[in-house]
Structure formats: structure tokens, C-alpha cells
Amino acid sequence: xxxxxxxxxxxxxxxxxxxxxxxxxxxxxxxxxxxxxxxxxxxxxxxxxxxxxxxxxxxxxxxxxxxxxxxxxxxxxxxxxxxxxxxxxxxxxxxxxxxxxxxxxxxxxxxxxxxxxxxxxxxxxxxxxxxxxxxxxxxxxxxxxxxxxxxxxxxxxxxxxxxxxxxxxxxxxxxxxxxxxxxxxxxxxxxxxxxxxxxxxxxxxxxxxxxxxxxxxxxxxxxxxxxxxxxxxxxxxxxxxxxxxxxxxxxxxxxxxxxxxxxxxxxxxxxxxxxxxxxxxxxxxxxxxxxxxxxxxxxxxxxxxxxxxxxxxxxxxxxxxxxxxxxxxxxxxxxxxxxxxxxxxxxxxxxxxxxxxxxxxxxxxxxxxxxxxxxxxxxxxxxxxxxxxxxxxxxxxxxxxxxxxxxxxxxxxx
Ligand SMILES: *Cc1c(COP(=O)(O)O)cnc(C)c1O
Numbered sequence: 001x002x003x004x005x006x007x008x009x010x011x012x013x014x015x016x017x018x019x020x021x022x023x024x025x026x027x028x029x030x031x032x033x034x035x036x037x038x039x040x041x042x043x044x045x046x047x048x049x050x051x052x053x054x055x056x057x058x059x060x061x062x063x064x065x066x067x068x069x070x071x072x073x074x075x076x077x078x079x080x081x082x083x084x085x086x087x088x089x090x091x092x093x094x095x096x097x098x099x100x101x102x103x104x105x106x107x108x109x110x111x112x113x114x115x116x117x118x119x120x121x122x123x124x125x126x127x128x129x130x131x132x133x134x135x136x137x138x139x140x141x142x143x144x145x146x147x148x149x150x151x152x153x154x155x156x157x158x159x160x161x162x163x164x165x166x167x168x169x170x171x172x173x174x175x176x177x178x179x180x181x182x183x184x185x186x187x188x189x190x191x192x193x194x195x196x197x198x199x200x201x202x203x204x205x206x207x208x209x210x211x212x213x214x215x216x217x218x219x220x221x222x223x224x225x226x227x228x229x230x231x232x233x234x235x236x237x238x239x240x241x242x243x244x245x246x247x248x249x250x251x252x253x254x255x256x257x258x259x260x261x262x263x264x265x266x267x268x269x270x271x272x273x274x275x276x277x278x279x280x281x282x283x284x285x286x287x288x289x290x291x292x293x294x295x296x297x298x299x300x301x302x303x304x305x306x307x308x309x310x311x312x313x314x315x316x317x318x319x320x321x322x323x324x325x326x327x328x329x330x331x332x333x334x335x336x337x338x339x340x341x342x343x344x345x346x347x348x349x350x351x352x353x354x355x356x357x358x359x360x361x362x363x364x365x366x367x368x369x370x371x372x373x374x375x376x377x378x379x380x381x382x383x384x385x386x387x388x389x390x391x392x393x394x395x396x397x398x399x400x401x402x403x404x405x406x407x408x409x410x411x412x413x414x
Pocket of ligand 1: 088089090091114117156160185187188207208209210219220221
């Protein structure tokens, strides 16, 4: 990175990073590379690329130039050492687990997790890996759950759907003291609102499907090694990945296992969509966060609303912490309706809101949590997680604010 590029701001860097290296025909977007295989000048170059001694691409499953350009962008956003992209956010998390853990190892995870991540960790339990789910808003609970076999700690920044904020800084210090990999899923904040590196994260996950892509038209995930973890202290690195600089051992193993062996590869077309979306991350996020603050305040003041969960409200238990850590409170909120209102009828009255399970789209999306994404776990588990039967999750989009508020106002006016 040249001196001038190091000083560039967040959006400037995203917009111009493709041109830091020569781009074919001066194209302002990194072109789509659809070839599965690559040719080489001679047999020695072919061997050097396969052995990792020379730069180049071996086979499409392990990456392609379009995806590599996106990896560069994500890496700059997270101020990382190296980034690997995957077909989905789940694939990115799965690649970490499958590549770094062995039977007998143990992890500590926040209990407030994206539902499918929760389900993945439950699967690990059946495969000889111990998992402790704890209240990660309290670093003491994380500490109490550590065992001599603990290899990593996993948290999300702002949890979905109840918006609990993990005790990010203290957990970071704990992981540093104990030599543990600190994995932070930054999806809900995105690197625009928060860089987990600042609290000592070792690996940062982003579901690119959400805010970074932003348009709900492409799936993708990323793992960024931000350079704080000392891989020479980690027992599970295979000898074959200890050739180069230790800083790259972890991401090399994640890439080799996750992409080459498990095949969770991001296609060039999807990488292109995500890279285009990333250009406007800051603009979209500013607007969506401002809309979310306005909507949360409106709902909190409304007599037909029983509770609102949003880190931007002073009533939120981690409001002050969020203010200190993040440059915005995010664009996801949830709320409980007055029990006299039917949540399905309420949702059906919304006109400028799409009923959808996704989040991070430009459009505002709503979903009745207990009846959909948290249905499978049953009423008892929902109650234990503080998920009311009337809880509605809103992923706030970039619509005109007054349209959004008017829509909720009419849907509540019965
Ligand atoms: C959506 C999401 C994921 C998974 O991303 P996909 O691209 O849908 O697989 C992981 N973590 C969080 C916090 C998410 O919101």
C-alpha cells in the first residue's frame, strides 16, 4: 500500500482500490473472471503457483481474480492482514470452525447468536467439540466458561433479534491474556460502524450478504485476519502451512480447508455484485441508521408498543457502551406489540415494508420472530432467550424517513 492510499478515507479507498494494481484495459471495475482454470508460461511457473512460491491462481475453487479484488476491499475496510471470501456468511464461519478446531477442542460462544450459527455450533457438539453458550454482554461469564481446551471465543457485535451488545473490549482483553483466538462477527455493525481490531479481535467475520452488499442480490461471506493473534502459539496449524510468515498461517489454513477442501467458494459474479454494493456502504449505513433511530424513538413513544430493543435508545442496557464503541447504532431493531394487537394483522397493514427474513437490504424488512426464524426451537427455549411471541424484527432500510414513520403510524392506528 502506497503512502497516499494509506491516508485515504473509508469510501475513497473502496472506490479506488481496484486500480491500485493494473486493471485489464483500464476498466474501473475489476472485470468478471469466469475461467475455472488458469494457464501458465511454463511448467516451472505452474509448479511454483501450486506450491505457493509464486503469485497466481491454481483452480477456481480456491479463488479467482474478481474475488481477490473484493478480498482486498474487505481487508482495507477491516484494516486486516489478509481476507478470504466465501460463498455465504455461514460458509465463512464454517470455514473457521472446520479448519481451526479438532476433536476434543472447546469454544466459548455468545448465546445471542444468528440462528443458523447457533445451529452450526450445536452440530459441532455432536462432532467432539465442546461448546459453551454464555451471556456475552458479561465478560465474566465468558471467563467462567473457559477450559484448558478452549481454543476460541465467538461473539457478534449487536445480536439479532434482541440487539444485545457483547462486552467487546473486556472479552478482547481476556482473549489476549489467555492466548485465545477472538472471533467477532461484525455483520450487524459492518466495518463502517466498527472495526473489531480495535478491541483485540483476531479474526473478523462479515456476512457480505447483508450491509456490505446491501442490495439483497448476492450472497457472500468473509474472514479477515486483523493480525493481533500470534499463530505460533496455536497448536492446530498443520506443518504444511507453516512455510511463510506466521501472520499468514491462520488465514492460509482457513483458505485451504474452507475453499480448497470444503469448496465454499464465492463465484466471480457474486463477488462483483458485492463489490459494487460495498462502494455505497457508508452512504446507505448513515441513512439506514438515521431511519432506525427515528423509527425506534417513534415506536418507543407509541402506546400500542410494549417494548423496543435498539442500542440507540437510552433505555437499552448497552446504550452507553454502543456509543463508545460504534460510530452508529446499526439499522436493526425489534419490538413487542401490545398483546391486544394481532402481529400478523399488524404486519399485513404495512405498505412500504417487505415481509422477509433477510436483513441489511436497502428496503425495510419485517418478520414475526417467534413464528418464523425462532419457530423450530419451541416456546420454552424462546422464552428463555427473551423472545416474546409478539416480537417483530425490523431491518430498517433507506426509504424516505417520513414514509416509513407514516407507514408504522397507520399500521398501529387501530
Ligand atoms: C446473515 C448472517 C450470517 C450468515 O450470512 P449468510 O450470508 O446468510 O450465510 C452470519 N452472521 C450474522 C450476524 C448474520 O446476520
